[in-house]
Amino acid sequence: MLDFKKNDIMKNLKKYIVYSMLIGSLASCDDELDLKPISEETAASAYATGPQIQAALTGVYESFQSSDYYIWDRVIYQDVRSDNYYAGGDNPEIFQFDRVEVTPTNSRVYGMWGNVYNAISKANVVLENAPLVEERITEEEREHIMGQAYFLRAYHYFTLVKNFGGVPLYLEFINSPDPSVTRLPRASQDEVYAQILADLEEAVIRLPDDYGDDASENKARATKGAANALLAKVYAQMPTPDYAEVVAHADAVINSSAGYSLLSNYAELFSGNNYNNSESILEIQFLGGDEGNWAPQMHLPPSISGDSWRKFVTPSVDLVDAFDAEGDQIRKNATILFENVTWIDEYWGNSPNSSVPFAYKWKNASAWASADNEYLLRLADIMLLKAEALNVLGQTAQAEQIVNTIRDRAELDPLTQEQTSSQSAMRDAILKERRLELAQEAKRWDDLIRYDRAIEVMNNVDDVDLSTGQSVNYNVTEKDLLLPIPQDEIDRNPNLEQNPGY
Structure with missing residues (x-):
């Protein structure tokens, strides 16, 4: 540095x-x-x-x-x-x-x-x-x-x-x-x-666009590309989005002299061997050992993690169904790994030795000291944001081209005529594409909020708790769209006001 x-x-x-x-x-x-x-x-x-x-x-x-x-x-x-x-x-x-x-x-x-x-x-x-x-x-x-x-x-x-x-x-x-x-x-x-x-x-x-020829440095530190990528996300997420600015800043990333480009193989993004690649804009860097990433140990199955306790962040039935409905095996296999487990899972099997899916975008546990990086910003996210903005601006055909580029890498057919027949249909197609492309990359809640779909989507999830046989009622309301201000902070600072409903 x-x-x-x-x-x-x-x-x-x-x-x-x-x-x-x-x-x-x-x-x-x-x-x-x-x-x-x-x-x-x-x-x-x-x-x-x-x-x-x-x-x-x-x-x-x-x-x-x-x-x-x-x-x-x-x-x-x-x-x-x-x-x-x-x-x-x-x-x-x-x-x-x-x-x-x-x-x-x-x-x-x-x-x-x-x-x-x-x-x-x-x-x-x-x-x-x-x-x-x-x-x-x-x-x-x-x-x-x-x-x-x-x-x-x-x-x-x-x-x-x-x-x-x-x-x-x-x-x-x-x-x-x-x-x-x-x-x-x-x-x-x-x-x-x-x-x-x-x-x-x-x-x-x-x-600068970059700091030289060292990719690990260019992806570890903020660049002009990272700033433009974040600007695109901010202009899209703010209460009154500015879609022209989203397109302008997304184009600044796509056309940057830093040379961002999609990897030809989606799975290589998450193999653990191709970090700091051409698609990456900014990553959290982990070297392993004393400077390792402990999170993969929390997610990965016993065959990889080497332990036998129940893991966190289990892919949902709804997400697996979404991959399967699209025939999206490439992104599904890069994102999810099924394995038989000894514990009971209330959504996937209420008896031992049931097959349970695991979060799999990080592949290496390494005994709590993984060298797996985490993407904060990558090109496919920004391209799909541009498609989202173009569609809102009435340029649905151009948005379709971008989405089909993303789908082509996953070896999926182009969007159908029905999916591109209107701005509304195209909007739904883009939201679905983002879900399959970016699962486990900390984007989904933001997407649902931005699309004003969080309440609708969550209250229509058809989850059944196998331990009781009862459907899960998420009962999401307007209150739940924001998190509560921590009570300890309000106790320390009487000038802080709590969010409504908490």
């Missing part, structure tokens, strides 16, 4: 990480936290040189690798909470997501809030200090560092606003315990989206 070896950066990070943990997430710290011993002079001297501010930036990226939310819970928030996967396992708080009955005291929601605000706090440190650094830094390096920090702050606020609606906007590093500074009220949803767009526009200006 900017001519510094990773090991050197990690050494420089030690003091930084301790420091950032002390001041980390103001939204999750104790009211009595005393910040006075950490003086402004200490903060300034910690980031006086290029290597030091680069180490601080590395600390922002580290939040992807250390946060339970980004490692694993985002799949729970998006796929388990939707019609794609069941909770599996034995965790009552994950069962809440499965049944769409999340409570304000759910510790996974509290942990996610704190993890994400901690990452925002670290990004603010970089944005405030990078302009002041004078030693051992070029102007190009400074611009790249700031561009990445703007991107990362935007990414994290996008995570928050999608899940909670309006949230407090902390745009400066907090070095005061004054409640007027630390206990901000919720900004409106529109205000948060406006800030995300502003940060991403700053990122696009400053970021």
